[in-house]
Amino acid sequence: ETGVTQSPTHLIKTRGQQVTLRCSSQSGHNTVSWYQQALGQGPQFIFQYYREEENGRGNFPPRFSGLQFPNYSSELNVNALELDDSALYLCASSLSGKRRSYEQYFGPGTRLTVT
Amino acid sequence: AQRVTQPEKLLSVFKGAPVELKCNYSYSGSPELFWYVQYSRQRLQLLLRHISRESIKGFTADLNKGETSFHLKKPFAQEEDSAMYYCALSRSYNNNDMRFGAGTRLTVKP
Numbered sequence: 001e002t003g004v005t006q007s008p009t010h011l012i013k014t015r016g017q018q019v020t021l022r023c024s025s026q027s028g029h030n031t032v033s034w035y036q037q038a039l040g041q042g043p044q045f046i047f048q049y050y051r052e053e054e055n056g057r058g059n060f061p062p063r064f065s066g067l068q069f070p071n072y073s074s075e076l077n078v079n080a081l082e083l084d085d086s087a088l089y090l091c092a093s094s095l096s097g098k099r100r101s102y103e104q105y106f107g108p109g110t111r112l113t114v115t
Numbered sequence: 116a117q118r119v120t121q122p123e124k125l126l127s128v129f130k131g132a133p134v135e136l137k138c139n140y141s142y143s144g145s146p147e148l149f150w151y152v153q154y155s156r157q158r159l160q161l162l163l164r165h166i167s168r169e170s171i172k173g174f175t176a177d178l179n180k181g182e183t184s185f186h187l188k189k190p191f192a193q194e195e196d197s198a199m200y201y202c203a204l205s206r207s208y209n210n211n212d213m214r215f216g217a218g219t220r221l222t223v224k225p
Contacts, residue, residue, distance in 0.1 A: 004158075033210070042119075042201050042215030043159070056211025090159065096209050104210060106159040 004093050004107035012113045021076040021110045023091035032074040035090040086114045117142040119204050121216035128192050129224050136187040136219050138202030146204045148185040153199040192223045
């Protein structure tokens with residue numbers, strides 16, 4: 001059983017650019033959640049994908065968007081990058097079913113720096 | 116909106132001493148509450164969730180709805196307990212709105 005992986009590990013972008021972060025779910029998981037963790041803060045929920053559809057969204061603008069693929073891997077896209085988007089981006093996968101959700105397993109994160 | 120407050124950013128205790136990490140929340144419904152831990156150079160992982168009513172690594176946490184608290188306790192701290200601890204709340208069974216506190220860094224001194 002493989003764990004949650006994320007790529008790239010870190011990257012540097014310029015304000016106004018676009019970025020795509022990738023997450024590979026743990027085997028057997030059908031749900032992916034994305035979080036933004038600024039320095040010194042706890043993770044902040046961006047959105048969740050369940051069976052390829054968005055299934056909940058936090059207080060983030062539309063320039064944060066995502067995708068989930070049939071193999072349940074996922075992408076987080078951020079357009080028009082701002083300096084405040086600099087953070088650690090975490091994805092977490094889990095298995096969800098009827099009225100039940102199991103433990104979330106987190107990836108190691110992608111460190112994004114916007115200059 | 117739900118909110119999670121961890122009043123202590125840093126907490127330091129000696130090995131063998133009791134430890135309590137505080138977590139207060141604001142939510143009028145019936146939340147699901149969690150404690151997550153991040154050890155040095157490791158990824159964030161679930162420590163315990165209130166519905167399980169388990170003791171993990173000697174830690175317990177009791178949901179007090181009257182005081183809207185979910186404090187994490189361990190009677191005898193060990194050096195390997197040194198880590199970052201996050202309290203988290205979810206309003207839904209599928210955790211599609213999870214809210215984390217800012218975290219408490221626990222240091223257990225020898």
